[in-house]
Amino acid sequence: MVAVAPPGPAAETPVRTLDELVAVVGEPNEVAAHKVQDRLHELHRQWLEASPFCVLATSDADGNLDASPKGDPAGQLVHVIDEVTIAIAERPGNRRVDGYRNVLSNPHVGLLFMVPGRDDTLRVNGRARLVSDAPWFDEVAVKGRRPILGLVVDVDEVFTHCSKAFLRSRLWHPETWEPDAVPSRAVFSHTFERKDQTLAEVEAHYGPAYAEQLY
Numbered sequence: 001m002v003a004v005a006p007p008g009p010a011a012e013t014p015v016r017t018l019d020e021l022v023a024v025v026g027e028p029n030e031v032a033a034h035k036v037q038d039r040l041h042e043l044h045r046q047w048l049e050a051s052p053f054c055v056l057a058t059s060d061a062d063g064n065l066d067a068s069p070k071g072d073p074a075g076q077l078v079h080v081i082d083e084v085t086i087a088i089a090e091r092p093g094n095r096r097v098d099g100y101r102n103v104l105s106n107p108h109v110g111l112l113f114m115v116p117g118r119d120d121t122l123r124v125n126g127r128a129r130l131v132s133d134a135p136w137f138d139e140v141a142v143k144g145r146r147p148i149l150g151l152v153v154d155v156d157e158v159f160t161h162c163s164k165a166f167l168r169s170r171l172w173h174p175e176t177w178e179p180d181a182v183p184s185r186a187v188f189s190h191t192f193e194r195k196d197q198t199l200a201e202v203e204a205h206y207g208p209a210y211a212e213q214l215y
Contacts, residue, residue, distance in 0.1 A: 024163060027187065031102060036158070038084075038158075039078065039083045039155060040083045040084070045080050047074070047122045047160075048080055048086065048113060050075075050115050050128075051122070052071055052072060052074040053069065054071075054078070054088070054113045055067055055068065055069055055112045056068045056109060057112075058098075058099040058100075058106070058128075060102045060105050061155055066099045068099045069145050070090075072091070076089065076140045076142050077089065079136045079140050083150070085126065085152065085153065086152075086153050086155065087136055087150050087151060087153065088153070089137070089140040090149035090150065091145075091215060092148060092214075096201065100130055100149070103128045107129060108127055108128075109126060110125050111124040112161075116172065117172050119172070120161060121160070122157070122158070122160055124155055124157070125156050125157040126153040126156045126157070127154045127156065128145060128154075129151075130150070131150045131151050132150075136150070137150065145215045146213075160201075185206050186205070186206045186208075187205040189206070
């Protein structure tokens with residue numbers, strides 16, 4: 001059988017300008033175009049209070065990007081300082097802190113807050129700074145342990161994002177979940193990070209005791 005080479009860039013139709021992009025996707029409708037707010041409404045506060053998970057997007061000074069998941073019990077992930085300022089608690093981790101390194105050279109961040117079971121999300125864009133201590137650290141303590149760091153975000157934009165991505169993916173539908181469709185976290189770690197250990201040792205590392213070291 002003769003091997004067939006995959007199509008290369010010559011087979012692609014590039015989109016390089018704003019006019020070309022608009023020609024493909026069209027202009028936003030009136031509702032979507034004007035839904036952005038520059039401060040938190042009470043409804044936004046309620047969403048943040050209920051959210052146990054978000055994704056933090058950052059970029060360094062050269063444009064290299066990072067998207068990092070953040071999670072805590074609802075009510076302790078994010079602290080609302082006022083209508084234009086929020087803060088995210090940082091807990092012990094692997095100390096890479098890629099996103100926080102980015103913030104030191106480029107303060108612009110994007111945050112996507114999720115509430116389990118909800119198909120819409122809340123997006124916040126703003127400018128961030130790092131703090132090693134603040135009065136609000138006490139309010140987001142978990143199991144009596146305060147954050148090791150805080151990310152304070154001055155809000156530039158806040159808006160809700162529609163549910164289409166979640167409806168298409170059926171993300172919250174348990175009947176679609178297949179966690180065993182890919183190898184376990186232990187297999188990934190053994191392959192890329194912990195090659196000097198046996199797979200059994202890595203599996204033990206990610207066993208029940210792993211969840212006891214979150215805070």
